[in-house]
Amino acid sequence: MKPEAFATSATLPSPSRRTFLKTSVTAGGALLLGFRLAPGEAATDATTAFAPDAFIRIERDGTVTLIMCQVEMGQGTYTSISAILAEELDAKWDLVKVEHAPPSDALYGNPTFKEQMTGNSNSVRAFWMPLRKSAAAARAMLVAAAAKRWKVDASTCTTGDSQVMHAASNRKLAYADLIADASRIEAPKDPPLKAVADFKLIGKPLKRLDTPDKTNGKALYSIDVLPEGVKFATLRACPVFGGKVGRVDDAKAKQVPGVRQIVVLDDLVAVVGDHMWAAKQGLDALEITWNEGANANVSTETVWTQLRAASEKEGLVAKNEGDIAKGLAQGEKLDAAYEVPFLAHATMEPLACTAHVTADSCEVWVGSQVLARAQKTAANATGLPVEKVVIHNHLLGGGFGRRLETDYVDKAVRIAQKVDGPVKVVYTREEDIRQDIYRPVYRDVISASLADGRIVGWKYRIAGSSIFARFIPGVFKFLKGVDGDSVDAAADLPYDIPNVHVEFVRDEPPAVPTGFWRGVGPNNNVFAVESFIDELAKKAGKDPVEFRRGMLGKNPRALAALNLAAEKAGWGSPLPARSGRGVAVQTSFASFIATVIEAEVLDDGDVRLRRIVSAVDTGIPVNPDTVIAQLQGGLIFGLSAALWGEITIEKGRVQQGNFNDYRVLRINEVPNIEIHVIPSAEAPGGIGETGTNAGPPALANAIFAATGVRLRRLPIDRAQLARKTS
Amino acid sequence: MINLNVNGEARSVDVPADMPLLWVLRDVLAMTGTKFGCGIAQCGACTVHIDGMPVRSCLLPVGSIGERKITTIEGIGATPAGAKVQKAWLDFEVIQCGYCQSGQIMSAAALLAAKPKPDDADIDAAMAGNICRCGTYVRIRDAIKKAAEVA
Numbered sequence: 040m041k042p043e044a045f046a047t048s049a050t051l052p053s054p055s056r057r058t059f060l061k062t063s064v065t066a067g068g069a070l071l072l073g074f075r076l077a078p079g080e081a082a083t084d085a086t087t088a089f090a091p092d093a094f095i096r097i098e099r100d101g102t103v104t105l106i107m108c109q110v111e112m113g114q115g116t117y118t119s120i121s122a123i124l125a126e127e128l129d130a131k132w133d134l135v136k137v138e139h140a141p142p143s144d145a146l147y148g149n150p151t152f153k154e155q156m157t158g159n160s161n162s163v164r165a166f167w168m169p170l171r172k173s174a175a176a177a178r179a180m181l182v183a184a185a186a187k188r189w190k191v192d193a194s195t196c197t198t199g200d201s202q203v204m205h206a207a208s209n210r211k212l213a214y215a216d217l218i219a220d221a222s223r224i225e226a227p228k229d230p231p232l233k234a235v236a237d238f239k240l241i242g243k244p245l246k247r248l249d250t251p252d253k254t255n256g257k258a259l260y261s262i263d264v265l266p267e268g269v270k271f272a273t274l275r276a277c278p279v280f281g282g283k284v285g286r287v288d289d290a291k292a293k294q295v296p297g298v299r300q301i302v303v304l305d306d307l308v309a310v311v312g313d314h315m316w317a318a319k320q321g322l323d324a325l326e327i328t329w330n331e332g333a334n335a336n337v338s339t340e341t342v343w344t345q346l347r348a349a350s351e352k353e354g355l356v357a358k359n360e361g362d363i364a365k366g367l368a369q370g371e372k373l374d375a376a377y378e379v380p381f382l383a384h385a386t387m388e389p390l391a392c393t394a395h396v397t398a399d400s401c402e403v404w405v406g407s408q409v410l411a412r413a414q415k416t417a418a419n420a421t422g423l424p425v426e427k428v429v430i431h432n433h434l435l436g437g438g439f440g441r442r443l444e445t446d447y448v449d450k451a452v453r454i455a456q457k458v459d460g461p462v463k464v465v466y467t468r469e470e471d472i473r474q475d476i477y478r479p480v481y482r483d484v485i486s487a488s489l490a491d492g493r494i495v496g497w498k499y500r501i502a503g504s505s506i507f508a509r510f511i512p513g514v515f516k517f518l519k520g521v522d523g524d525s526v527d528a529a530a531d532l533p534y535d536i537p538n539v540h541v542e543f544v545r546d547e548p549p550a551v552p553t554g555f556w557r558g559v560g561p562n563n564n565v566f567a568v569e570s571f572i573d574e575l576a577k578k579a580g581k582d583p584v585e586f587r588r589g590m591l592g593k594n595p596r597a598l599a600a601l602n603l604a605a606e607k608a609g610w611g612s613p614l615p616a617r618s619g620r621g622v623a624v625q626t627s628f629a630s631f632i633a634t635v636i637e638a639e640v641l642d643d644g645d646v647r648l649r650r651i652v653s654a655v656d657t658g659i660p661v662n663p664d665t666v667i668a669q670l671q672g673g674l675i676f677g678l679s680a681a682l683w684g685e686i687t688i689e690k691g692r693v694q695q696g697n698f699n700d701y702r703v704l705r706i707n708e709v710p711n712i713e714i715h716v717i718p719s720a721e722a723p724g725g726i727g728e729t730g731t732n733a734g735p736p737a738l739a740n741a742i743f744a745a746t747g748v749r750l751r752r753l754p755i756d757r758a759q760l761a762r763k764t765s
Numbered sequence: 766m767i768n769l770n771v772n773g774e775a776r777s778v779d780v781p782a783d784m785p786l787l788w789v790l791r792d793v794l795a796m797t798g799t800k801f802g803c804g805i806a807q808c809g810a811c812t813v814h815i816d817g818m819p820v821r822s823c824l825l826p827v828g829s830i831g832e833r834k835i836t837t838i839e840g841i842g843a844t845p846a847g848a849k850v851q852k853a854w855l856d857f858e859v860i861q862c863g864y865c866q867s868g869q870i871m872s873a874a875a876l877l878a879a880k881p882k883p884d885d886a887d888i889d890a891a892m893a894g895n896i897c898r899c900g901t902y903v904r905i906r907d908a909i910k911k912a913a914e915v916a
Contacts, residue, residue, distance in 0.1 A: 112862055113860075113861030113862030113863065113899045114861070115861070246855070247858060247860070249860075250854075250855060250858065250859075250860040251855060253860045253863030253866050254851040254854050254855060254860070254866065255798070255838060255839065255842055255851065256796070256797070256798015256799070256837065256839045257798070258863055259797075260864060262797075262800075262801065263791075263797035265795055271792055297780075297781070313792075314780070314788050314789075314791075314792035314793060315791070315792055315801070316780075316781070316784045316785060316788040316792070319804075385898060386862075386864075386898060387800075387808070387810060387862065387864040387865045387896070387897070387898045388800070388802075388862070388864040389802070434862070434863070435862060436800075436863070436864030437862045437864060437898050437899065438862075439898070465801070467804060468802065468803045468804055468805075664858055668858065668861060668901075668904070671900060671903050671904070672861055672899045672900030672901060673900065674900065675900030675902065676898065676899075676900055697803050697804075697807060698805075698807040698808050698896060699805065699807050703896055703898060704900075704902075705893045705895075705902075706888070706889055706893055706895070706897075706902040706905060706906065707889035707890075707893045709900075709902040709903065711903060730900075
């Protein structure tokens with residue numbers, strides 16, 4: 040892989056009748072590219088390339104271009120997907136180049152979601168077999184083409200480094216020389232796949248393909264695009280959710296040098312200028328009166344009063360095993376409720392979208408986890424047919440679920456409709472945080488009973504928003520009103536418990552829009568479950584690790600992870616005063632992870648992280664270094680939320696606006712994080728969101744071990760942890 | 766017109782003197798490697814060097830720079846410390862989404878240029894102004910130490 044793969048036209052074939060290429064030179068001379076295949080026409084002209092499917096294109100110069108069915112937002116998926124394809128294709132790794140996919144649910148739909156979507160830590164899980172089969176079929180076609188030319192049996196040929204070899208006659212043919220012949224071979228339906236033991240790329244710590252350009256400023260994010268003649272805009276939507284624009288006095292804004300246009304829409308105001316500075320100055324100079332609407336009195340208190348009441352009601356049953364009434368009637372009972380707040384995503388790249396709308400065309404530059412959805416959003420906003428919307432994806436400066444939404448595409452396109460020429464709409468950080476679609480508040484109520492030191496009954500009710508109901512209503516309907524996301528890691532506990540009852544109460548918070556946030560449903564479930572398991576261990580008089588071990592007999596992969604994490608963390612060894620270790624076990628996203636956090640609680644109640652150790656069995660780790668990086672980063676993401684994260688509402692408005700009041704962890708607050716990857720030949724699990732879910736309960740449990748104070752609400756309440764002076 | 770020295774090249778820009786350097790670089794000079802993250806010098810994504818010192822360009826009025834030398838991520842590889850940091854970043858596979866990394870690399874290069882053998886406390890002090898949401902801090906610390914070992 041050459042470092043310029045994302046940013047030059049060198050990776051592209053010459054235009055043919057089935058493909059077309061658009062390049063445009065920006066004001067700064069950087070070349071932007073948009074390479075598109077018409078849906079259903081992935082195969083290119085056989086004289087220029089062998090393109091057996093939507094994922095692979097072998098050029099005459101030997102370049103193997105892989106079209107990325109999932110988006111790169113830092114999680115390393117471009118490298119992992121490329122490794123899977125190149126492995127089964129036996130492509131020469133150094134000649135592999137990657138390309139952002141065009142919008143197409145049909146060609147690039149995620150097999151789990153049935154649409155072009157990157158999320159739920161499932162890129163590798165969902166595409167593992169489809170990509171292997173796809174690449175293996177392509178390889179078989181190349182082999183068949185060579186065998187035919189040599190008049191030998193295909194089974195006597197082998198492949199490696201983008202060549203077909205025939206050892207008996209000592210002949211070789213490069214894939215590049217088989218393009219035309221292979222294009223005439225019919226794709227086999229069930230091509231043989233490699234044995235795990237024969238993998239050359241998968242399972243090795245490969246260098247990432249996207250990182251060289253990220254060290255020198257060349258990597259192109261959507262916020263960086265500069266189509267010729269682009270203007271710059273920034274916007275303000277009504278700060279009260281659901282409110283509308285009232286009166287706008289733009290007299291002062293028009294005086295700001297560089298301001299070109301004021302765009303007033305029903306729900307937002309934007310200022311267009313020669314650069315972002317002019318737009319921002321102009322926006323600040325506007326005098327806007329809002330029609331705040333029905334939500335003007337909503338506050339955090341309103342939200343929690345409503346949710347707490349809802350959480351006391353019976354819910355829809357998500358799981359019922361054994362006899363819960365009988366289970367809860369035995370032994371000693373314990374009840375607890377856990378609460379988590381609204382959270383913003385705060386991706387480092389603020390939301391941005393560039394659009395150029397004319398009477399009969401719309402071109403959009405964006406970073407999206409759902410490119411085909413984004414294209415439809417632009418079509419809806421303009422009234423143009425979908426095929427008239429040309430949309431380009433980019434590297435994402437963080438996703439975390441925020442770029443699963445297309446609200447910012449809708450807003451940018453509606454602004455662009457009023458502007459002559461392309462306009463780049465960039466959110467200020469304040470707008471990015473105040474117009475987010477938030478991780479919902481949840482309240483989890485759990486009751487359990489203990490007999491002979493074991494859990495014999497477990498009743499778990501989750502109350503909160505259903506993101507499915509808005510985001511994938513068909514699935515929500517299919518599940519008959521149970522939000523599959525909210526109960527995900529609740530219905531699938533790691534432990535062997537005989538009587539389990541899980542239910543869901545849907546309670547949509549007033550005013551505040553809710554969406555997926557890294558870790559999704561399990562980020563709430565794992566905090567509640569693993570905190571409560573610790574409380575039960577205490578009640579049973581058992582060590583938290585020992586207590587969990589006793590219930591993992593039927594879950595050897597989780598047990599192995601727990602044993603390894605406990606050993607590596609020195610579980611049980613002495614610690615200084617007001618320091619403690621906490622453990623958490625989780626099995627969501629088909630990965631088996633145990634985490635031990637060592638934390639110190641200072642006299643003023645602040646918490647210092649001392650050490651973090653995780654052990655993970657994620658099946659075959661496609662790129663083990665990425666597995667480690669995702670756990671390290673995910674832990675920090677989750678711990679930022681546990682230690683600081685909370686969006687609060689007053690008068691219908693979000694009160695936070697930037698990194699000064701929406702705090703995230705900084706380098707000086709983060710200790711060493713050791714990740715131990717357990718070798719496995721099982722199918723790969725998901726990894727991108729797992730660390731996020733591991734952090735909060737392990738921290739809460741460490742704080743309990745250090746102080747005896749049980750925190751059942753996030754973020755942590757330092758006032759409860761301050762040393763009491765007697 | 767305001768005259769600037771960017772990565773050793775003379776550039777002239779016709780912009781208000783109070784315009785922050787960040788937007789001059791990104792929107793006028795089309796040098797988009799320097800990133801916008803917060804606009805209030807909280808996140809460090811916009812870090813550049815002014816005469817070798819790390820500065821948050823989102824709050825730096827372009828008219829205040831004068832003849833001092835501006836170095837951005839596009840030019841930092843030409844400095845010994847910058848080249849070492851870029852290499853260590855790849856050797857340790859520090860980067861995830863990468864959006865904050867221009868700023869991280871600029872802060873780390875300034876640290877190494879000023880203090881060739883930093884300890885953990887030096888690294889924390891120099892890098893605490895640079896936020897990374899992907900959580901690459903552990904590797905940043907390792908990579909800076911490794912870069913410091915390279916003669």
